[in-house]
Amino acid sequence: MRHFARTAADTAELGAALARAQPPGSAFTVVYLEGELGAGKTTLARGYLEARGVTAAVRSPTYTLLEQYPVEGSTVLHADLYRLRDPEELETLGMRDYAQDGYVWLVEWPERAAGRLPAADLTLALIIRDAGHAIALAAHSSLGEAWLARLAVP
Ligand SMILES: Nc1ncnc2c1ncn2[C@@H]1O[C@H](COP(=O)(O)OP(=O)(O)O)[C@@H](O)[C@H]1O
Numbered sequence: 780m781r782h783f784a785r786t787a788a789d790t791a792e793l794g795a796a797l798a799r800a801q802p803p804g805s806a807f808t809v810v811y812l813e814g815e816l817g818a819g820k821t822t823l824a825r826g827y828l829e830a831r832g833v834t835a836a837v838r839s840p841t842y843t844l845l846e847q848y849p850v851e852g853s854t855v856l857h858a859d860l861y862r863l864r865d866p867e868e869l870e871t872l873g874m875r876d877y878a879q880d881g882y883v884w885l886v887e888w889p890e891r892a893a894g895r896l897p898a899a900d901l902t903l904a905l906i907i908r909d910a911g912h913a914i915a916l917a918a919h920s921s922l923g924e925a926w927l928a929r930l931a932v933p
């Protein structure tokens with residue numbers, strides 16, 4: 780599935796649409812957000828989190844690497860692995876403890892983890908183009924497929 784976001788607000792709205800379309804339940808869910816610096820990964824995560832009722836400011840976890848947000852029925856873990864020095868550091872961050880039902884992971888720079896992350900249910904690849912940002916969405920599990928099937932974006 781492809782989407783074109785002319786503005787940052789469009790990208791945030793896609794995040795919000797994903798929040799609304801997410802299959803009910805609290806199954807462990809992993810979303811990879813791929814794309815270069817400035818591609819809109821954090822903007823999309825912010826739109827998702829706000830649509831899930833997060834009222835606190837959503838900051839990029841650039842230095843903390845991880846932020847957690849309690850939402851209805853689960854906890855959303857927003858990670859930015861850009862500054863991960865070594866994939867081993869994932870253990871220090873305690874990521875393993877959050878790889879269970881009740882958690883939704885939104886992971887920026889998943890490639891920095893060099894294959895040590897749980898597999899993604901959805902990958903979103905964001906690419907900067909002249910007139911906006913192109914976003915390709917792909918499902919990699921039945922949960923991801925159900926999610927995209929429920930997605931209604933204008
Ligand atoms: N179509 C668009 N989608 C997303 N961001 C956009 C778009 N157009 C402009 N921007 C700007 O690009 C920047 C994206 O930043 P951010 O979401 O932090 O990216 P990333 O997390 O991928 O590094 C923001 O300043 C945002 O306002």
Ligand SMILES: [Mg+2]
Binds near residue numbers: 820821822839859
């Ligand atoms: Mg970011």
